[in-house]
Amino acid sequence: MISTVIYLITLILISISWQGFTRDYIAYQLSGSTLEVTTSDGKVEINALNQSAFEVHYQPFGFKQLPSFAIDNASTLNKKDNRNLTVVDSAKALTLSSKTLVAIINKSPFSIRYTKPNGEYIAAEELGLFTQKPQAVMPKVTVKTDENTLAVDNEVIEVADLNAAPPIEFTLGFRFKLQPQEKILGGGQRVLGMDRRGHKMPLYNRAHYGYEAHSNQMYYGLSAIMSSNKYIIVFDNSANGELDIGHDEADILQFSAIGGRTSYLIIAGDSYPKLIENLVDVTGKQPLPPRWSLGNIASRFGYHSEQEARAVVQKYHDEDFPLDAIVFDLYWFGPDIKGHMGNLNWDKKAFPTPVDMIKDFKAKGVNTIMITEPFILTSSSQWQSAVENSALMKNAQGQPEKFDFYFGNTGLVDVFDENSQDWFWQYYQNLAEQGVAGWWGDLGEPEVHPANGLHNFAGGKITGDEVHNAYGHKWAEMVFKRLQKFQPETRPFILMRSGFIGSQRYGMVPWTGDVSRSWGGFKPQVELALQMSVLGLSYIHSDLGGFAGDGPIDKELYIRWLQYGVFQPVYRPHAQENAKPEPIFHDTETKDILREYVKLRYQLMPYIYSLSIENGLTGMPIMRPMFFEDETKLSLIDEKDNYFYGNALLVTPVTEQGARSVEVNLPTGVWFNFWNDKRYSGNQKVTIAAPLDQTPVLVRGGAFIPMVEAVQSTKDYNTKNLILHYYADASVKSSSAMMYNDDGKDPNSLANGDYETLTFNAEQQGNNLSFNLQQAGDFSGMPASRKLSVMIHNFESTPVKIKVNNKAIKLVANQQQFTDHAIAAWYDSHTKQLQIKAEWNKTVNITIN
Structure with missing residues (x-):
């Protein structure tokens, strides 16, 4: 193909045959949760992170190793005494066993196979760690045909095409066998279809502005896969790389990188939810976000002045749209898009009283979210301070690495360096002291990252290409940990569009980037969300309505996208200014439709917030x-x-x-x-x-959906008056569900058990339907009792007798009588809905005959 020939001409042809060698087994030692195997080219450590997850760390002589980014060390260290590992040594193999995962280490040739304790196959290395040395092969340039073309190995190409980028020289990687029937998810943000088998994808986080129905490289790649055979492999390597899922070789999974940590995690589970739980058990569970962050968020690119922002918040109230937060994009620190990035302070001409503005918004239940970027322009007010404090990525001469990109000439904050973090953090602390409640880290791939620029990390210098994919991860860690220390009573809310496996443990809330404002941009949003969610990043969401495009958004598309948003983790319309992303600026029909959807989001808050708590406890995706x-x-x-x-x-x-x-x-x-x-x-x-x-939204027969009345913001949220919807059907003999609740603010509520559970149980036998509702647990501010309204859907006929806690209640004739009674029941024969009102103190038993 022409592209292949181009590469032959521009540099040399790099042979893709891996460096051949034999890795010989020598000895082993088991110490605690780690098996150390000595081989002829170094050592291999298998560390049992839990009973279902092993870290496999090849450490060949002469290879620089970086710390793990994927593993949540704080979590795994607490479990190391409970592994109960055993090793069986035979002439041909070592067998390392935990309670649920077995590693069979073949001594010659050295490779590792994974099974369940009963011998059931899970996965196997095809080669284990490989390394390669580039082999130069000069192309055969036979004829120069004219000024514009060359003949190379008898193929004619255009000279203009010789500017194509050279291939990346991968120096290490891993190879695994794939089974014929396996389907493979993975790679993170891509628009390729759910089954990623047969695709080869770059592992280099990169913006894809205005993407639509296909993308092989986006903002947040993940060096991990999930198999239909119920295992996950995480390649714990942050370097510029590539993931080949049966593309070049149909039955081979291959990870390649230019360098970096030579380790992977293998995780098994008996079901997909359990597999995800085992993953987040070792990479970290998502901390609960503040409940306000699940409400409606006003956002655009961007609000130019304090006056404009105040007017927007007021219009949300005037138009009867609930609102919980407002985002300040670029213009809070400068009047223009270019030239001001890195100021990191309010533009006082446009925002003369920001502290008062933030305070006034907070009084209305509206929280303030600020955008920051890791780029400090040479034209910004903080450039000299960044240079003097050695806060920026360096070049080989030890000077700040300067480069040009869209917003101006710039340097890049070295988030890997503690001293650089100290400098960067002062600006966050200043804003937090002013009352800012949420943080948006933008362009954090980073959007431009000099490959050979140097970061100061782990006691040495590392290149941008070695840690590119972990830049957003370290940035989120910095913000999260320092907010924890500075505001220990507050849950951080951190929007970022790029990171690594495990970034969820730092409260990262990612989104799907600058999607096209088009039907083509809308269509892949479910795929993008699901691919990220199954690998631990459950709060992935889209710019509702779409971001990138010319002119105003299509009305129908806008309505459909914001309807979908009710049923994704975060509700945040966002776009360029010409699209008017806020629903309050649209026509009457659009506002009337979407007002009810935004209110529905708030009505569903008991259900939505329960999903957040379930995710925080188990990693179960939303x-x-x-x-x-x-x-x-x-x-x-x-x-x-x-x-x-x-x-x-x-x-x-x-x-x-x-x-x-x-x-x-x-x-x-x-x-x-x-x-x-x-x-x-x-x-x-x-x-x-x-x-x-x-x-289109369907409800499962036998499902419980807890709801409340809509409020203007979650500042006014309460579950004292709870509406419990139940979808009855004769085919569903029994069902159950659980609602979780806490104060919505305490960052330690799950760890300390400061939350309540409301358990709903239903039993149906013939025409008899009964409910048992139980409350357990407590937290400060929890309702002492609740007024309960049970709405039973698909109830076929007028009930004869209804009892609540063994006391008969009155069946009234119409809705008005039902409204007038504190405890009563009413059956609507037209809708086939039965409503029951009762008091709930710890336990409620309802029987219907």
Whole structure:
């Protein structure tokens, strides 16, 4: 192919045959949770991080090693006494066993295979660690045909194409065998389809401005895969690299990099949720975000002045749209897009009283989020300070590495260096003292990162290319840990668009970057969210409405995207100024539709917040792929257009222009239309109506959905008055669900057990339906009791007798009478809905005959 020939001409042809050598086994030693194997080219350590996860660290002579970025050392160190590892030594192999994972180390040739204790195969190295030395092969340039073309090995190419980038020279990697039937997710943010097998992708975080329905390289790549055989492999290497999932060789998974840490993690699990739980157990669980961050966030590129920002917040109130936060993009530190990045202080001409503004917003329940970038322009007010404090990435001569990019001539903050962090942090602390509540780290791939620039890290100098993919990770760690120390009673909220495996443990809330404001940009958002969620990054979300484009956004697209946003982890419309990303600036019909959706977000807050707590406890994703429903059906892995929002809701966004219905492959069971209670039998393809004011959402038969009345902001949120929806069906004999609740602010609520659980149980036998509702746990400010309204959907006939805690209650004739009574029941025969009001103190038992 022409591209291959170009590379031959521009440099040399790099042979892709790996350096051949024999790694010979010599001896082993087991110490605590670590097996150390001595080999002829160094040592191999297998560290049991938990019973289902091993870190395998090859340490050949002469290779520089960096600390792990993926492993949450604080978590794994506390578990090391509970491994109960055993080693069996035979003539041909060492067998290392934990309770649930076995590593069989073949002595010659040296390789490792992984099984369950019963011998069931999990995965196996094909080569283990490989290294290579480039081998020069000069191209055969035979003829110069004219001024514009060359003939190379008898192929004619254009001279203009000779500027193509040379291939990356990978120096190390790992190779694993793939089984014929396996489907593979992984690689993080890509638009390639759910099954990534057959693809080769760069591992170099890079912005893809205005992407649509295909992208092989984006803002947040992950050097990890999840197999349908229920294992995860994490390549714990931050360097510029490549992930080949059966592309060059159909049955080989290959990770390659220019250098970096030569280790990987292998994690097993008996189910997909358990597999994810085992992953976050060693890479870190997501701390709970503040509850306000799950509300509506006003954001655009950007608010030019304090007057404009105040007017926007007021308009949200005037238009009756709930609001919990406002984001300040570039203009808070300068009047223009270019030339001011790195000022890191308010532009007092445009924002004369920022502290008063923040305070006034807070009084309305609106929190302030500030954007920062890691670039300090030479034209910024902080350039000299950054130079004097040695806060920037250096060149080979020890001077700040300066370079040009879109926003101006700049240096890059060295977030790997503690002293540089000290300098950077002072600006965050100043803003935090002013009342800023949330943080947005932008351009943190970083968007431009000199490959040979030097960072000061781990006692030495490392190049940008060696740690590129961990830059956002270290930045988030810096902000998170220092906020923890400075504001120990506050939960950090940290928006960032790039990081590494395990960045979730630093409270990172990633988004999918500068997506096109188009139907093509909207369509892959579910795929992007699911791919990130199954590898631990559950708060991934999109700029609702789309970011990049010319002119205003299409009305229908805007409505559909913001409808979808209710059912993703974070609700944040965001776009360029010409698109008017806030719903309050749209026409009356759009506002009327979306006002109800934003309010629905707040009504669903008990359900949504429970998903956050469940994620914090177990790592269970908030958005869940269809293949969680039936783990034996591999074809479900390919489903990328619908998903579960928690366990109860099945969501199918409308991503086709003009569509007024969608087709859904229903899982087994009974399903109800969220908007009108229409019943569907499962295990078939059905068509769901989708008028412009309805995005298709189905509710699982037997599901409980706790809700409250909408509020203006979560400052006013309370569950004293709880509305519990139950979707009854004769086919569902019993069901249960759990709601979690805490004060929404305490960063230690889960660790200290300062939260409550509300357990909902239902039993149906014939025409008799009963509920047992239990409350357990406590926290400061918890409701002493609750007014409970149970809404039973699909109740077929007027009940004869209703008892609450063994006391009969009155069945009233109409809704007005129901409203007038504190404890009562009312059956609406038209909607087939039965409503029951009761008091809830610890336990409620309801029986309906």
